[in-house]
Amino acid sequence: MSKKIISTALILILFLLNANVVNASTLDFNASANKEELKPGDEVIITMSIDNINVEKGINVIEAWLKYDDKIFENVEMQNVNGWEITYNTESGDRYGKFLISKMVEGQTEKEDVGKIKLKVKNNIPKQETEIKISEITSNDGTQLIDEGERIIKFKINNTDDDENQNNTNTDKNETNTNTNTNETNTNTNENNTNTDKEDTNTNTEKNETNTNTDGNNTNIDKNNTNTGKDKNTSNKNNSNSLKTNSSKKDKTNKGKINTGDITVIVSVVTIAIAGIVIFIIKKNKDKDKNKEKDENDKTK
Numbered sequence: 001m002s003k004k005i006i007s008t009a010l011i012l013i014l015f016l017l018n019a020n021v022v023n024a025s026t027l028d029f030n031a032s033a034n035k036e037e038l039k040p041g042d043e044v045i046i047t048m049s050i051d052n053i054n055v056e057k058g059i060n061v062i063e064a065w066l067k068y069d070d071k072i073f074e075n076v077e078m079q080n081v082n083g084w085e086i087t088y089n090t091e092s093g094d095r096y097g098k099f100l101i102s103k104m105v106e107g108q109t110e111k112e113d114v115g116k117i118k119l120k121v122k123n124n125i126p127k128q129e130t131e132i133k134i135s136e137i138t139s140n141d142g143t144q145l146i147d148e149g150e151r152i153i154k155f156k157i158n159n160t161d162d163d164e165n166q167n168n169t170n171t172d173k174n175e176t177n178t179n180t181n182t183n184e185t186n187t188n189t190n191e192n193n194t195n196t197d198k199e200d201t202n203t204n205t206e207k208n209e210t211n212t213n214t215d216g217n218n219t220n221i222d223k224n225n226t227n228t229g230k231d232k233n234t235s236n237k238n239n240s241n242s243l244k245t246n247s248s249k250k251d252k253t254n255k256g257k258i259n260t261g262d263i264t265v266i267v268s269v270v271t272i273a274i275a276g277i278v279i280f281i282i283k284k285n286k287d288k289d290k291n292k293e294k295d296e297n298d299k300t301k
Helices: 002-022 160-215 261-300
Strands: 026-033 043-054 061-067 073-079 085-088 098-102 112-121 128-140 145-157
Antiparallel strands (some): 043 112, 073 112, 085 098
């Protein structure tokens, strides 16, 4: 009898635990941008969707927060799609940036786009990287909360004006080097001309000395003076700058979290209660057996 009660209690506990796992509700919330490399003045559109909906009656409401750098983006606009309506809080305060996506149906159970977010990049933004975050994403199945965490989309801002200014700077440096080389070449030419004039003068002097020595019957050794021009070689310096391009990987997938604390507490309470009942029944049976044995002993005496 006692063994049967214990077996029944264990089966009941396993059933409750299994029901807890099977009934857990999940879904996937996705957010993706139409482009991730931007320039000043560009518009970007982020599409939000749901998929892999493991909810018995489906879902019809999603809550989240939109976070971005307002020094880079402006003109934020929420767009409704497929019957889903977005309510976006733009008033300053604790709830600024929170939005609600809802649909007046029984519950969505299939993959579907639920809304879009359009933002514009401000003008005169320097080259940099930034991100847009959709955080604290939650839904519910009517009884428990479905937590989907957050989604982060990374962007790279490219400014063509910065690149053009850098190229112009390099061109100016090259032109300056070319002019310097030309001036040095002219200086070398002038030095060569000066040396030629000196050689001509030395030649005339030597001729006069020769004539003088002939008249006096004296022999002199002519001295030759040679001047060697110095040649200067110059090389142009080319300056070049390389633009560096950084890439980022987007990580748009986060695992959903399931809150099952309440059900676990209930299962624990039920388990303790059943264990108490089993112990009580076993003890009562033992007392009954002792009394029965005592009565038989009394009769024997």
